[in-house]
Amino acid sequence: MKFFRLLWSGLMRKKLRTVLTILSILVAFVLFAYLSAIHTGFSIGVELAGQDRLITRHKVSLIQLLPEAHQEEIQRIEGVESVIHMTWFGGTYQKPSNFFAQMPTDPEPFLDMFPEYIIDDEERRSWLETRTGAMVGSKLAERFGWKVGDRVPIDSQLWGQKDGNRVWEFDIVAVYDGAESGTDTTQFFFRYDYFDEARGFGDGLVGWYTVRIKDPGRAAEIARAIDAQFANSPNETKTEPEGAFIQGFANQMGNIGLILTLIVGAVFFTILLVTANTMAYTVRERTSELAVLKAIGFTDRGVLGLVLGESFMLSVIGGGIGLALGWFMVSLGDPSGGALPSFYIPGRNYLIAAALIVALALAAGSLPALEAKRLQIADALRR
Amino acid sequence: MNAAVQPERQHHQETLVRVGNVDKVFHRGSEEIHVLGGLDLEVPQGDFLALMGPSGSGKSTLLNLIGGLDKPSQGTVEVGGQDIGRLSGRRLAAWRARHVGLVFQFYNLLPVLTAQQNVELPLLLTSLSRKERKSHAATALEIVGLGHRAGHYPRQLSGGEQQRTGIARAVVSDPTLLLCDEPTGDLDRKSGDEILDLLQALNRQHGKTIIMVTHDVHAAAQASRTLHLVKGKLSMEPEQ
Numbered sequence: 001m002k003f004f005r006l007l008w009s010g011l012m013r014k015k016l017r018t019v020l021t022i023l024s025i026l027v028a029f030v031l032f033a034y035l036s037a038i039h040t041g042f043s044i045g046v047e048l049a050g051q052d053r054l055i056t057r058h059k060v061s062l063i064q065l066l067p068e069a070h071q072e073e074i075q076r077i078e079g080v081e082s083v084i085h086m087t088w089f090g091g092t093y094q095k096p097s098n099f100f101a102q103m104p105t106d107p108e109p110f111l112d113m114f115p116e117y118i119i120d121d122e123e124r125r126s127w128l129e130t131r132t133g134a135m136v137g138s139k140l141a142e143r144f145g146w147k148v149g150d151r152v153p154i155d156s157q158l159w160g161q162k163d164g165n166r167v168w169e170f171d172i173v174a175v176y177d178g179a180e181s182g183t184d185t186t187q188f189f190f191r192y193d194y195f196d197e198a199r200g201f202g203d204g205l206v207g208w209y210t211v212r213i214k215d216p217g218r219a220a221e222i223a224r225a226i227d228a229q230f231a232n233s234p235n236e237t238k239t240e241p242e243g244a245f246i247q248g249f250a251n252q253m254g255n256i257g258l259i260l261t262l263i264v265g266a267v268f269f270t271i272l273l274v275t276a277n278t279m280a281y282t283v284r285e286r287t288s289e290l291a292v293l294k295a296i297g298f299t300d301r302g303v304l305g306l307v308l309g310e311s312f313m314l315s316v317i318g319g320g321i322g323l324a325l326g327w328f329m330v331s332l333g334d335p336s337g338g339a340l341p342s343f344y345i346p347g348r349n350y351l352i353a354a355a356l357i358v359a360l361a362l363a364a365g366s367l368p369a370l371e372a373k374r375l376q377i378a379d380a381l382r383r
Numbered sequence: 384m385n386a387a388v389q390p391e392r393q394h395h396q397e398t399l400v401r402v403g404n405v406d407k408v409f410h411r412g413s414e415e416i417h418v419l420g421g422l423d424l425e426v427p428q429g430d431f432l433a434l435m436g437p438s439g440s441g442k443s444t445l446l447n448l449i450g451g452l453d454k455p456s457q458g459t460v461e462v463g464g465q466d467i468g469r470l471s472g473r474r475l476a477a478w479r480a481r482h483v484g485l486v487f488q489f490y491n492l493l494p495v496l497t498a499q500q501n502v503e504l505p506l507l508l509t510s511l512s513r514k515e516r517k518s519h520a521a522t523a524l525e526i527v528g529l530g531h532r533a534g535h536y537p538r539q540l541s542g543g544e545q546q547r548t549g550i551a552r553a554v555v556s557d558p559t560l561l562l563c564d565e566p567t568g569d570l571d572r573k574s575g576d577e578i579l580d581l582l583q584a585l586n587r588q589h590g591k592t593i594i595m596v597t598h599d600v601h602a603a604a605q606a607s608r609t610l611h612l613v614k615g616k617l618s619m620e621p622e623q
Contacts, residue, residue, distance in 0.1 A: 002507055002516075009495035292491045295452055296505045296552070297480020299473050378444075378453040381487070 025318025033326020041340030044182040055245035057208040059236040065205035087207035091154035102188040104195035116179040123174035133173035137185030275364035283368040291380030304373035311365025319357035400426035405458030420615040433603035436612035484553030488565035499533040523551035543574030
């Protein structure tokens, strides 16, 4: 601590340059924090996907439907514990930008399949009793101000009713919470029987199956068995773990993780150059002062430590404030207004940020620090 | 005389600095520049020695060798019986911190630190507490007559005051030897005289051994004795 003032005074020598460098680092870490939260929004489903759940969809593509009759055949395959089906509804609420996931399903087996969606017994009973009932996630309900008892119209771009009307009416009977902080609570589930009877086409067809297996260690084997069951039929299937399915779904928008990594990488590379430049100037301008410090007894390593210390201070101040600001911005809510299933900075990303702070300090400060360490006192004092 | 640099009036005193047959060669590309050649010098404890000589004669180089800021190409430099050429870099730095106080022509204060903080710098390398460091620095500033300017930054001090601060920094850790490189070279006569008076007081009242490099005959006259560096060797007489 006794060297703190010396370190601080080194940084305060050129206040404007130091402040601008800190601001550059700060912006990089705000970006890192914010993009981390966005990335989490896209990837959390993959991380929280059930290890014991498989998804069976049409082999050609997700938009091709499968016969409802597949359910019984899948159920009979050895190692399968339970099967449910869902279908992409593709609706919006009030305006096209109010987009979120809606899916018809069979309530009772659905709730057994997804224990991470938590509702109370009364809501469960109500959903089973109400044909037009819908169970919505708490985040979705908060986004649109919905509550149990509300009747909401959903305009489907894919599914019209038998009378041609594309606007479907639902009664909100349950609002579910997630068992974990990252559980997706932005979805809207409603009853398949209501959907199947009212839809204008596609009777008996469903989007995909979610299959729970008894032994996650046999996932690959069972997936092959399911696909073999429907091989050479008009409706061949592709079965994969739930995590891979969700990842594939997210990748329809592009590899978000890679895009964000490239953005953050480019920003940090630029910041590294800015910080290294600042540190290089800091040492070059103070050659004689560093020589004086050595002359009065500071060791070569001591001077190296001082320069690295300044680099750490720059990095820690900029990175720390940047992370705090990023955390604050993330706490204000996601930029899509609630469309992302989750929006937070995972704990491990704080550790990554801490590692980045250290790496930035070392990368930016090492060369100038070595230059300071090698400084010959007599030569430097003559300059 | 090369070897004729034994002080005549201080035979009874213990030798603090002993420079033996020192050469110093600088390399500029393929060119070798011999600055000091076979130089011998003895400086007794409590001496105030002025080193004079024309520019490039090697005065500052000799001072740097005695202060452990540079190493001789050949020969030995002993201070207090310690052959400082044998010390490792780390031990040499520790030795400098303990035994040598340096005063520079251009003060070399850190502009972002106050006078008090500049004087405290050498004490950061000791085990003294913050309170003790402050107390020692305040005392050193009092000795040089700058107690009232402790909180001022170098830019707020005159040249003479900055040099006094530099001297306070040099003596704050109570070193054995004070090495001054043109301490009045950047000052007007009045301020220069004040600095010389201060150095004399440190020598006479506090017993500090001082070696001072100077161009100025008037400054050299304040020392106990003067030696001249002529063509890399020491002489009692200036270059003719």
